[in-house]
Amino acid sequence: MKVIFTCGGTAGHVNPALALASYMQKKHPDIEILFVGTPDGMEGGLVKKAGYEFRSVVISNFHRSLAPRELLHNADALVKVVTSRRQANRILRDFKPDLVVGTGGYASYPVVRQAARAGIPTAVHESNMVPGLTTKMLEKYVDRIMVGFEECRGHYQHPEKIIVTGTPVRGDFFDLTKEQAREKLALDDERPLIVSFWGSLGASNMNRQMLDFFRREKAEGLPFHHIHAVGAGSWEQMVSELRKNGLNDCPSLDIRQYIYDMAVVMRAADLVICRAGASTVSEITALAMPTVIVPSPYVTNNHQEKNARILEKHGGAVLLTEKEADGNTLYEAAKEILSDPARQASMSRSMAELGILDATERLYNTVMSILK
Numbered sequence: 059m060k061v062i063f064t065c066g067g068t069a070g071h072v073n074p075a076l077a078l079a080s081y082m083q084k085k086h087p088d089i090e091i092l093f094v095g096t097p098d099g100m101e102g103g104l105v106k107k108a109g110y111e112f113r114s115v116v117i118s119n120f121h122r123s124l125a126p127r128e129l130l131h132n133a134d135a136l137v138k139v140v141t142s143r144r145q146a147n148r149i150l151r152d153f154k155p156d157l158v159v160g161t162g163g164y165a166s167y168p169v170v171r172q173a174a175r176a177g178i179p180t181a182v183h184e185s186n187m188v189p190g191l192t193t194k195m196l197e198k199y200v201d202r203i204m205v206g207f208e209e210c211r212g213h214y215q216h217p218e219k220i221i222v223t224g225t226p227v228r229g230d231f232f233d234l235t236k237e238q239a240r241e242k243l244a245l246d247d248e249r250p251l252i253v254s255f256w257g258s259l260g261a262s263n264m265n266r267q268m269l270d271f272f273r274r275e276k277a278e279g280l281p282f283h284h285i286h287a288v289g290a291g292s293w294e295q296m297v298s299e300l301r302k303n304g305l306n307d308c309p310s311l312d313i314r315q316y317i318y319d320m321a322v323v324m325r326a327a328d329l330v331i332c333r334a335g336a337s338t339v340s341e342i343t344a345l346a347m348p349t350v351i352v353p354s355p356y357v358t359n360n361h362q363e364k365n366a367r368i369l370e371k372h373g374g375a376v377l378l379t380e381k382e383a384d385g386n387t388l389y390e391a392a393k394e395i396l397s398d399p400a401r402q403a404s405m406s407r408s409m410a411e412l413g414i415l416d417a418t419e420r421l422y423n424t425v426m427s428i429l430k
Contacts, residue, residue, distance in 0.1 A: 066165030224414025270385020
């Protein structure tokens with residue numbers, strides 16, 4: 059069996075493909091796998107690090123602006139659409155796949171589209187609540203569309219093609235119990251653990267708000283353990299501000315540039331404060347984690363707020379827009395949840411109802427069902 063995975067743009071698009079590829083390798087040791095993305099995207103590095111062969115197509119996105127510079131960009135993008143079709147056809151002829159799976163990003167469009175045109179079984183996975191442009195363009199051509207939640211079905215013109223699979227979550231998130239994770243982090247008292255992190259988009263603004271959050275924690279006697287990931291872009295500024303505010307010597311405040319042991323930290327958490335990217339949403343629902351969620355307003359089609367609204371609707375998350383989410387508001391929201399065990403338990407149950415722990419297996423069963 060030969061399978062092409064095509065994806066790009068963000069880790070949220072690439073990781074589901076890597077999870078499914080690994081699962082299929084275990085099920086079919088003789089499988090041949092090829093990944094296709096863009097030549098300069100982050101997908102190439104992730105795929106090669108995972109040990110898979112990688113080829114590229116040259117394609118670009120379209121900008122929604124009539125400014126002269128953007129019109130020139132769109133003219134170039136149109137030329138690349140034609141070029142990418144030829145490149146996709148060449149890859150399909152060379153590799154001769156039995157199946158093509160797209161997991162998001164505009165890089166996946168030409169390969170999935172040309173494969174469908176050639177009669178090769180095709181499927182796409184859409185990790186966001188509302189389909190992105192690439193998924194919309196491919197909907198009428200592909201055999202199956204795999205989505206995260208049942209509520210997604212209403213956003214498609216061909217609901218008969220929709221299979222609810224969820225989005226794969228790293229297996230190491232479940233290697234430890236909560237008690238084991240707390241022990242590994244040396245949390246030896248009863249205080250709850252807050253874990254907070256922001257994506258790279260808008261992280262500097264939200265990190266500024268977190269300084270007020272940290273001040274409140276210190277002023278109120280450090281009622282929580284708190285691990286916060288700053289991100290590389292804001293790290294130096296944060297270190298300076300922590301020193302300035304006397305927050306760099308608080309043992310219960312663990313401020314890091316990056317959380318490298320995310321599986322352990324998330325497993326130990328009692329509350330998460332975060333954005334609403336598709337991968338993050340799949341993780342917090344799988345972990346049944348009460349969450350204060352601040353969707354990024356800087357993403358295309360406001361995807362993150364649409365992702366977050368479903369969690370709010372089910373009662374698993376408190377949603378604050380970025381305009382609402384100053385440090386004091388975030389602190390009060392976290393304090394209210396953590397001081398009410400019944401509410402915590404209710405939020406956890408709501409998240410568990412949305413979480414899909416066997417997402418990778420569901421993806422596998424879906425794509426295998428369309429093989430001819």
